[in-house]
Amino acid sequence: xxxxxxxxxxxxxxxxxxxxxxxxxxxxxxxxxxxxxxxxxxxxxxxxxxxxxxxxxxxxxxxxxxxxxxxxxxxxxxxxxxxxxxxxxxxxxxxxxxxxxxxxxxxxxxxxxxxxxxxxxxxxxxxxxxxxxxxxxxxxxxxxxxxxxxxxxxxxxxxxxxxxxxxxxxxxxxxxxxxxxxxxxxxxxxxxxxxxxxxxxxxxxxxxxxxxxxxxxxxxxxxxxxxxxxxxxxxxxxxxxxxxxxxxxxxxxxxxxxxxxxxxxxxxxxxxxxxxxxxxxxxxxxxxxxxxxxxxxxxxxxxxxxxxxxxxxxxxxxxxxxxxxxxxxxxxxxxxxxxxxxxxxxxxxxxxxxxxxxxxxxx
Amino acid sequence: xxxxxxxxxxxxxxxxxxxxxxxxxxxxxxxxxxxxxxxxxxxxxxxxxxxxxxxxxxxxxxxxxxxxxxxxxxxxxxxxxxxxxxxxxxxxxxxxxxxxxxxxxxxxxxxxxxxxxxxxxxxxxxxxxxxxxxxxxxxxxxxxxxxxxxxxxxxxxxxxxxxxxxxxxxxxxxxxxxxxxxxxxxxxxxxxxxxxxxxxxxxxxxxxxxxxxxxxxxxxxxxxxxxxxxxxxxxxxxxxxxxxxxxxxxxxxxxxxxxxxxxxxxxxxxxxxxxxxxxxxxxxxxxxxxxxxxxxxxxxxxxxxxxxxxxxxxxxxxxxxxxxxxxxxxxxxxxxxxxxxxxxxxxxxxxxxxxxxxxxxxxxxxxxxxxxxxxxxxxxxxxxxxxxxxxxxxxxxxxxxxxxxxxxxxxxxxxxxxxxxxxxxxxxxxxxxxxxxxxxxxxxxxxxxxxxxxxxxxxxxxxxxxxxxxxxxxxxxxxxxxxxxxxxxxxxxxxxxxxxxxxxxxxxxxxxxxxxxxxxxxxxxxxxxxxxxxxxxxxxxxxxxxxxxxxxxxxxxxxxxxxxxxxxxxxxxxxxxxxxxxxxxxxxxxxxxxxxxxxxxxxxxxxxxxxxxxxxxxxxxxxxxxxxxxxxx
Numbered sequence: 001x002x003x004x005x006x007x008x009x010x011x012x013x014x015x016x017x018x019x020x021x022x023x024x025x026x027x028x029x030x031x032x033x034x035x036x037x038x039x040x041x042x043x044x045x046x047x048x049x050x051x052x053x054x055x056x057x058x059x060x061x062x063x064x065x066x067x068x069x070x071x072x073x074x075x076x077x078x079x080x081x082x083x084x085x086x087x088x089x090x091x092x093x094x095x096x097x098x099x100x101x102x103x104x105x106x107x108x109x110x111x112x113x114x115x116x117x118x119x120x121x122x123x124x125x126x127x128x129x130x131x132x133x134x135x136x137x138x139x140x141x142x143x144x145x146x147x148x149x150x151x152x153x154x155x156x157x158x159x160x161x162x163x164x165x166x167x168x169x170x171x172x173x174x175x176x177x178x179x180x181x182x183x184x185x186x187x188x189x190x191x192x193x194x195x196x197x198x199x200x201x202x203x204x205x206x207x208x209x210x211x212x213x214x215x216x217x218x219x220x221x222x223x224x225x226x227x228x229x230x231x232x233x234x235x236x237x238x239x240x241x242x243x244x245x246x247x248x249x250x251x252x253x254x255x256x257x258x259x260x261x262x263x264x265x266x267x268x269x270x271x272x273x274x275x276x277x278x279x280x281x282x283x284x285x286x287x288x289x290x291x292x293x294x295x296x297x298x299x300x301x302x303x304x305x306x307x308x309x310x311x312x313x314x315x316x317x318x319x320x321x322x323x324x325x326x327x328x329x330x331x332x333x334x335x336x337x338x339x340x341x342x343x344x345x346x347x348x349x350x351x352x353x354x355x356x357x358x359x360x361x362x363x
Numbered sequence: 364x365x366x367x368x369x370x371x372x373x374x375x376x377x378x379x380x381x382x383x384x385x386x387x388x389x390x391x392x393x394x395x396x397x398x399x400x401x402x403x404x405x406x407x408x409x410x411x412x413x414x415x416x417x418x419x420x421x422x423x424x425x426x427x428x429x430x431x432x433x434x435x436x437x438x439x440x441x442x443x444x445x446x447x448x449x450x451x452x453x454x455x456x457x458x459x460x461x462x463x464x465x466x467x468x469x470x471x472x473x474x475x476x477x478x479x480x481x482x483x484x485x486x487x488x489x490x491x492x493x494x495x496x497x498x499x500x501x502x503x504x505x506x507x508x509x510x511x512x513x514x515x516x517x518x519x520x521x522x523x524x525x526x527x528x529x530x531x532x533x534x535x536x537x538x539x540x541x542x543x544x545x546x547x548x549x550x551x552x553x554x555x556x557x558x559x560x561x562x563x564x565x566x567x568x569x570x571x572x573x574x575x576x577x578x579x580x581x582x583x584x585x586x587x588x589x590x591x592x593x594x595x596x597x598x599x600x601x602x603x604x605x606x607x608x609x610x611x612x613x614x615x616x617x618x619x620x621x622x623x624x625x626x627x628x629x630x631x632x633x634x635x636x637x638x639x640x641x642x643x644x645x646x647x648x649x650x651x652x653x654x655x656x657x658x659x660x661x662x663x664x665x666x667x668x669x670x671x672x673x674x675x676x677x678x679x680x681x682x683x684x685x686x687x688x689x690x691x692x693x694x695x696x697x698x699x700x701x702x703x704x705x706x707x708x709x710x711x712x713x714x715x716x717x718x719x720x721x722x723x724x725x726x727x728x729x730x731x732x733x734x735x736x737x738x739x740x741x742x743x744x745x746x747x748x749x750x751x752x753x754x755x756x757x758x759x760x761x762x763x764x765x766x767x768x769x770x771x772x773x774x775x776x777x778x779x780x781x782x783x784x785x786x787x788x789x790x791x792x793x794x795x796x797x798x799x800x801x802x803x804x805x806x807x808x809x810x811x812x813x814x815x816x817x818x819x820x821x822x823x824x825x826x827x828x829x830x831x832x833x834x835x836x837x838x839x840x841x842x843x844x845x846x847x848x849x850x851x852x853x854x855x856x857x858x859x860x861x862x863x864x865x866x867x868x869x870x871x872x873x874x875x876x877x878x879x880x881x882x883x884x885x886x887x888x889x890x891x892x893x894x895x896x897x898x899x900x901x902x903x904x905x906x907x908x909x910x911x912x913x914x915x916x917x918x919x920x921x922x923x924x925x926x927x928x929x930x931x932x933x934x935x936x937x938x939x940x941x942x943x944x945x946x947x948x949x950x951x952x953x954x955x956x957x958x959x960x961x962x963x964x965x966x967x968x969x970x971x972x973x974x975x976x977x978x979x980x981x982x983x984x985x986x987x988x989x990x991x992x993x994x995x996x
Binding site: 170173174176227229230231232233234235236237246247250251252266270271274275278281282285286289292293298301305308309312315316319320323324325 | 391392394395397398399401402403405406408409410412413414415416417418420421423424425427428429431432595596597598599603
């Protein structure tokens with residue numbers, strides 16, 4: 001097989017953009033955690049990135065068709081892993097999301113994303129009815145995605161469980177969905193949202209309320225939204241620089257190296273820095289989409305579009321939260337936020353995309 | 364899971380076989396384009412979010428960030444002291460502590476506990492916070508007691524009540540027992556109406572402002588500029604480093620023309636009476652003493668949230684808040700006669716030889732007007748008419764002059780005009796004339812009304828300050844200076860009359876007679892100093908009713924006495940108004956006490972006065988025993 005794959009066939013644009021974002025991330029982690037208890041997070045992040053690159057290389061070398069062929073086992077393993085996490089996981093901040101594997105604490109729900117992308121791709125390629133997905137398939141696939149979502153939601157980790165939705169939606173949309181179906185689903189969603197609100201946990205309700213009215217309780221749940229907006233606004237056009245970013249360095253910004261890394265970035269580098277970073281994310285997603293366009297088969301297309309949708313959702317929700325345009329969900333910013341599981345899972349996904357690219361000339 | 368087997372077979376097909384025909388990804392191109400547009404939309408949405416925060420109004424957020432990191436503590440500037448003419452302190456400041464609440468931190472559920480610990484009324488405290496508008500810091504209580512300070516200190520650090528902040532403040536310290544209260548006034552929190560007024564444009568909500576007296580008149584001099592201490596803090600309120608400290612600029616001291624010794628004598632002489640004593644230097648208008656009785660304790664007004672004492676004061680029938688020296692409006696009675704005399708002489712309707720017959724009363728225009736001396740003064744000329752205050756003589760003078768000529772001379776002497784003293788809320792008084800009556804009542808003036816005005820009754824009303832200015836100006840040779848309370852102010856000559864010196868001499872000589880001959884004010888005689896003056900017994904109500912009225916009864920006549928000395932070149936002029944004092948001789952000793960104090964002090968060469976600014980201590984001054992002593996009862 002290596003005969004038709006060359007290192008020149010790798011998606012270099014994607015790789016450069018990815019590494020540029022990782023570099024911004026590491027620098028920002030370094031700056032935001034200076035003289036705090038997390039001040040070694042930056043070199044840990046370097047370790048994650050470097051090991052992530054290796055994983056990306058490995059993932060791109062695995063034929064995704066083989067993975068698609070094993071997806072049933074992968075899926076069952078994922079569900080088992082989530083159940084294990086629930087039973088034997090580490091409880092941090094009141095939520096059981098992590099398990100210890102060989103000295104690493106891994107957030108299992110991050111890796112489930114990969115399996116779900118493969119699962120959806122596989123299910124949709126198997127469909128006999130090309131061009132439109134039937135209610136029955138929709139329900140089946142929904143159920144398959146819904147089960148791990150439910151498990152993650154119970155951890156509780158609403159944010160990560162929500163990231164599974166764009167995978168499902170984007171791929172189904174690509175497979176073809178009748179407009180009638182779209183209309184029905186939209187109606188059902190609109191009707192069920194207020195009902196679903198009642199099933200949220202009190203802190204989740206608070207987050208939603210404080211998203212809509214951040215000034216109602218400035219010291220309580222609205223605090224993070226307000227402080228993040230202040231940090232962003234404080235950055236102005238050119239940014240405050242590392243020394244003058246008071247929101248980041250005096251601790252007003254919550255977790256400035258993980259979920260709120262982009263607030264901290266915006267405070268230090270201003271609107272100009274923000275636009276540069278967002279352009280990089282835009283290029284990243286567009287490059288993934290480009291790989292979808294050149295994919296040789298629908299499975300490759302679904303995988304790439306699943307990854308693109310997932311990235312877009314992450315950026316929208318995380319960056320939107322930073323400017324107060326999205327409720328606080330606690331999902332990381334891909335490639336920039338400090339954290340091993342998130343970094344690894346993104347690199348693995350990008351590896352899959354690269355794998356699709358490497359195999360585009362098959363046929 | 365029966366599916367597993369067949370799925371396995373399919374897996375192998377996907378992995379190894381060629382793809383079926385319908386597996387052409389190109390058919391999804393349109394949908395991918397939709398996704399790309401969506402992506403563009405998402406990024407535009409996000410960039411617009413940053414644009415709003417970072418480019419459109421970054422000041423709002425940079426200020427918010429500054430409010431986050433800078434903890435600013437106000438450094439309150441002490442107000443200037445108020446000093447007497449020798450630099451002795453009348454109003455001082457005492458260091459104290461105040462409680463400040465940081466608006467951003469206030470939790471409403473904390474307020475009941477804070478209110479009860481500080482003995483505040485909860486609704487008042489909540490009202491203070493609500494009224495404070497957008498001020499980031501609100502001072503809710505001054506003059507904290509030791510217990511309250513201890514409570515605050517033990518609760519602010521445990522972050523139980525992070526909104527509380529203890530700051531050093533200054534408490535205005537006024538003399539005890541309302542000493543000189545009406546002159547110095549008091550301070551209080553600026554009111555809503557004042558905030559809207561253009562002259563208070565530099566003031567902010569919660570500022571302390573002079574409310575009355577010198578405190579109000581010279582507020583801009585006395586108030587300092589508050590400073591600010593700025594400390595960089597982190598999210599837990601821990602202080603990281605000091606930022607620039609802006610020191611408070613203390614207010615300027617106000618050196619007044621008041622003489623504490625004379626003030627003390629006046630206060631003591633007025634104790635238990637209603638009325639006023641004012642002393643001025645006729646040569647320049649400097650006010651040496653100003654007493655209004657009953658008085659109030661301004662120390663009660665210095666707090667921020669004590670409205671109960673206020674309403675009690677405001678509703679007191681004795682009107683302690685009224686500064687009678689400049690706000691009383693009463694008939695001057697016979698103290699008006701010297702003006703009549705100079706008017707008569709200047710207008711040439713009488714001369715020193717003109718004789719009228721007093722038979723205890725006379726009839727004018729069909730009405731009988733009595734003289735205060737029932738059996739009459741007999742044939743009487745100007746000098747004795749002033750000295751013995753013959754009403755009939757002045758009825759005749761007034762009748763010859765007519766109201767408008769009287770008004771002209773009275774106006775020259777300052778009756779019916781504000782004196783322009785540097786105190787707020789002075790009243791104007793009334794000097795009737797034909798024009799005045801037309802304007803006020805739209806009626807013609809009747810000649811009969813002139814007769815009452817001639818002896819300072821009828822529509823004439825004056826304040827003690829006005830009547831003092833009237834006579835001291837005559838004593839000073841027809842020069843009226845604007846009364847003032849600030850020492851280094853240049854004298855302002857209000858009006859100068861070019862009277863015939865002989866005429867002036869006649870009047871002053873008559874007033875000298877009041878004290879030194881067989882006059883009504885003989886009790887004001889002083890050894891070695893020639894005193895001239897004029898008594899007055901002004902009716903409060905119709906004569907029939909007042910006949911049986913006792914001292915202090917509300918219907919009893921008001922007693923007046925105005926005097927100046929030395930008669931040749933007056934240095935001091937004093938007025939005493941003793942409301943309901945029945946007879947004018949009850950007011951005379953009050954004036955005498957002040958005059959004597961002045962000349963005794965002068966004789967000692969001011970040796971007793973320390974030039975250094977020492978805090979005023981009332982007891983020492985009151986050890987100074989005045990001549991007439993106590994209260995008339």
